[in-house]
Amino acid sequence: MSNKSEIPLQSEDLDWVQLRQDLGPVVEIETTKEKLLRKINENPLVPIGCLATTAALTAGLYNFRTGNRKMSQFMMRTRIAAQGFTVLALIVGVVMTYGDKKK
DSSP states (O other), X not given: OOOOOOOOOOGGGGHHHHHHHHHOOSSOOOOHHHHHHHHHHHOTHHHHHHHHHHHHHHHHHHHHHHTOHXXXXXXXXXXXXXXXXXXXXXXXXXXXXXXXXXX
């Protein structure tokens, strides 16, 4: 037999359980894919900037490997511009999100 004894509870002690059921789930569970799609929809310029940065870096490294110094240097400068665009897109996205939450 167990040593546990039942403690009588009044219905007022369990009101929070009913309240929680009435309110529904407080936090919705979001999968990684759903979160990624939501973030892309909220600020689509960030993934575009990331892809542009990756493309410029890849092209720059390829040109460096093949010995095309002029194009390699141009692509590295393009990569810096793409990174700046990405950072700017992040900042704009944060400001817009903050503005939406403040309203």
